[in-house]
Amino acid sequence: MVSVPILEMKNINKSFSSVKVLNDVQLSIQPGEVHALMGENGAGKSTLMNILMGVHSADSGEIYLDGAKIVNSNPKEAMAKGISMIHQELNPVLDMDVSENIFLGREIKKGTSGILSIVNKKQMRHETQKLFDAVGIDIQPSALMRDLSVAQSQLVEIIKAISISARIIIMDEPTSAITEKEVDILFEQIRKLRESGVAIIYISHKMEEIFSIADSITVLRDGQFVSSDNASNLNKDKLIKLMVGRELTEIFPKTEAEIGEVVMEVNNYSFKPKVRNVNFNLRRGEILGIAGLVGAGRSELVEALFGVHKSAEGSLFINGQDVKIRQTGDAIKNKIALITEDRKQTxxxxxxxxxxxxxxxxxxxxxxxxxxxxxxxxxxxxxxxxxxxxxxxxxxxxxxxxxxxxxxxxxxxxxxxxxPQIIIMDEPTRGIDVGAKRDIYLLIGELVKAGKSVLMISSEIQEVMGVADRILVMAEGRITGELERKDFSQEKIMHYASQFNRGKEDEETE
Ligand SMILES: Nc1ncnc2c1ncn2[C@@H]1O[C@H](COP(=O)(O)OP(=O)(O)OP(=O)(O)O)[C@@H](O)[C@H]1O
Ligand SMILES: [Mg+2]
Known part of the structure; x- marks a missing residue:
């Protein structure tokens, strides 16, 4: 049964300085459905959603909400009509605390109304704690946004969007920085929202997610509408073909490179309390993966190796030489490169x-x-x-x-x-489409074939298993397991990733 769409976008056109990025695009969303919007990088997904939110104005085209034409000139107007959005590139006000961010624009006040009222911080923190408790998220409402990791900021944005009682929620790559446990939390919330008639527009490059959560899928390619269909009529291969315009075989092409001598030896590296006594070797021509849950200390470890944290301790040998890395310039001189997770900040x-x-x-x-x-x-x-x-x-x-x-x-x-000789990549394919991901894997293959070494952090288990020669698993700042390629399995990685056995004696030495 097809009811009146909750949202319809018709003949949307948009150019940025004479470059056409949306060409007669259409989108039709039913109430209570999870509608995926798919397409390669630059296809126009975020732009279309930014037009819906009033962040950008369309050059032409119409938007209908419950069959009635609407115009949103700014996000505030869109939110007043019950449309909210989790943005792909998060822009939190860094000096705010978490609760102030959650209640931004709808602050809880105390005292009389008008200029005499003041923001009730205590109450906002209390309400935020309730929201977090309800879904099982462990973040302090009083923490400053600047002190959160990318994953934590993303969780805060998710909670913020679903706590505003919206009828349409746009999620532009909400899971690009979070791992399975948090994805489960998000999906549980999405299912509840769907049951209560809320429509979700879901953008993601992660195919597994799309097929587990989406009811229908619209595909854009180069700013053009390609198709809109029930998810049950599609499968991964069909979807990739619609997006890319050709078939892609082998999602994880593996180049065989010769693995040689140790090029980097990490001894007892610590950056307390996030990284604890880490030891490992990296060999020439090797792709070494680092798996683990969000907060396991993986990013902090590679940052410490790269000289980002002054207080890191431990010794590092590069090609057998004891090197001191006190700042990033030292790392660059030693031919180390760090491709960071947070492209905005670093x-x-x-x-x-x-x-x-x-x-x-x-x-x-x-x-x-x-x-x-x-x-x-x-x-x-x-x-x-x-x-x-x-x-x-x-x-x-x-x-x-x-x-x-x-x-x-x-x-x-x-x-x-x-x-660089040693290339450290922290979530290198975050936000990258299937075709381009494959290009990056091929590139990593070329790098190791040319005798370079790659250390790759990835939260996508399939990816790290597909690409790495060996995997280190981290939990609570320690390496809890190491797997050779022949022993890779999702179960083993998850097992090591959830080894939380922080001993008491350890706390005392901090
Ligand atoms: N403010 C802007 N000024 C100029 N060009 C822009 C602007 N915003 C987007 N574009 C261009 O519009 C095109 C569509 O970008 P958009 O961000 O909508 O893609 P997307 O489908 O969301 O891709 P991704 O999967 O990489 O997020 C791109 O070529 C982009 O460079
Ligand atoms: Mg986008």
Missing amino acids: GLNLIASIEDNITIVSLDKLFPRGVINRHKEDEVVDKSIVKFGVKAASKKNKVQSLSGGNQQKVVIAKWLLTD
Whole structure:
């Protein structure tokens, strides 16, 4: 039975400075359905949703809510009509605490109304704690947003969106930074919302998620509407073909590289309390995966190795030499690159051009005499853009105008240009579409074939099992297990990832 759609978008057109990014796009959503919006990086998904939210205005086209035409000039208007959105690129106000962020724009006041009323912080924290308790999330309502990890910020945004009683909730890659346990929490909430008639527009590059949660799927390709169908009429291969326009075989192509001598030896590395006495070796030509749950200390470990944390302790040998890494410059000199998880805070300068972002850490190497040759720089950048398939109208454009996945490609291009020997990747395929993911796996394969070594953190178990030669599993700052490729299994990884046995004696030494 088809009822009146809760939402219809018709003939939506949008160009950004003469580049057409949406071409007569349509979308029709029923009440109480989870509707997935799929497409490659840059297909126009976020832009379409930003038009619905009033963040951008369409050049032409109409939006109908319950059959009545609406216009949203800004997100506030959209929210007043019951439409809320979890944004792909989170922009929390970093100086706010968690509860202030959850209640942003609808603060709980005490005292009389008007100018005499003041924000009731205590009550807001109390209400936030109740929301977290109800779903089993362990974050302090009084913690500052700036102190949260990407995963925690994402959880806060999720709770914020579902606590506003919206009729349509847009989730733009809500799970890009969280792991299975939190995904379960989210899906449980989505099912409850669906039962109560709320419509969810769900954007994700994770196929398993789509098929486990979506009722129907709309596909966009290069700003064009391709199809809209019940999820039950589709499968992974069909969906990939609709998105990419061709078939993709082998999602995890594995290049066989020769594994040689130890290039990096990590001894007793600690960055208390997040990282505790970590020991491991990385070999030439090896892809070493690091698996674990969110908060296991994986990012902190690689940050410590890269010189981000001054108070980290331990010794590090590179090619047999004892090296001291006190700051990131020391790491770069030792031919280590870190492709970070949080491209906003540490990976990219969003208001600088694509070109400048790509060359920034390599200028010394490219132009040792300190004189920048623009012609050579252009050449190098053009090559990188082609190699990594960055989709952009011009390399002079600001990075912030790129789609999420294309921003990630710029981060990778930037670090590989430094010609590192040891490449550390923290969730390298976060927000990247299936086709581009495969390109990144092929690229990792090429790197190790050329004798480089890769240390890769990934929360996607399928990915880490598909790509790595060996996997280290972390829990509570320690390495709790190590698996050779022949012994890989999801069960074993999960088993090690949930070994929480922080001893008492340990707390005392802190
Ligand atoms: N503010 C902007 N200025 C200029 N171009 C933009 C702007 N926002 C988006 N674009 C361009 O519009 C196109 C569609 O981008 P959009 O962010 O909608 O893609 P997406 O489907 O969400 O991709 P992803 O899966 O990578 O998030 C891209 O080519 C992008 O570079
Ligand atoms: Mg997007």
